[in-house]
């Protein structure tokens with residue numbers, strides 16, 4: 702399959718996605734009882750991007766994944782009509798197939814909001830399984846803070862009764878470490894926010 706996309710089209714799409722993602726973050730922040738612009742400074746030098754995932758049909762979907770299990774930072778995920786995305790249900794660890802809905806995005810809250818909110822919001826583990834007959838396309842927009850951002854529970858949300866549940870971590874270093882791990886195909890662990898969890 703060939704995908705012909707003009708640079709301007711993707712730039713325009715990215716701009717719209719960024720506005721949508723920031724709007725969603727404002728709603729999340731409001732729900733935490735903070736000022737809607739509380740997260741904005743983290744994104745002054747944002748490092749957001751679009752990923753285009755194309756999975757060809759596969760005769761042996763039992764032995765290979767389109768995308769191994771992982772968690773992300775906040776992303777707005779568009780997908781075509783081919784099923785493949787699975788989310789891990791927390792209660793029993795089962796993988797649940799996400800039915801694609803026409804004209805709907807999936808909002809993945811992701812790790813950074815998980816940590817900023819000190820566990821009020823939770824990042825969900827997911828993976829992509831392959832289809833025997835059909836190719837599949839997905840196009841998540843990841844809204845990433847500046848590389849120099851220290852990610853840690855927001856001070857306003859922690860106190861002596863509710864201590865921070867994560868140690869601060871450097872976003873750029875975290876990303877670099879993840880990129881070096883095997884993120885792609887194997888059912889193996891890669892670095893996750895629980896590495897910074899305070900016991």
Ligand SMILES: O=C(O)CCC(=O)C(=O)O
Nearest residue numbers: 752754780786829839841
């Ligand atoms: O293809 C999908 O539906 C999800 C892809 C994904 O999880 C990712 O690119 O991080």
Ligand SMILES: [Fe+2]
Nearest residue numbers: 771772773827
């Ligand atoms: Fe993902």
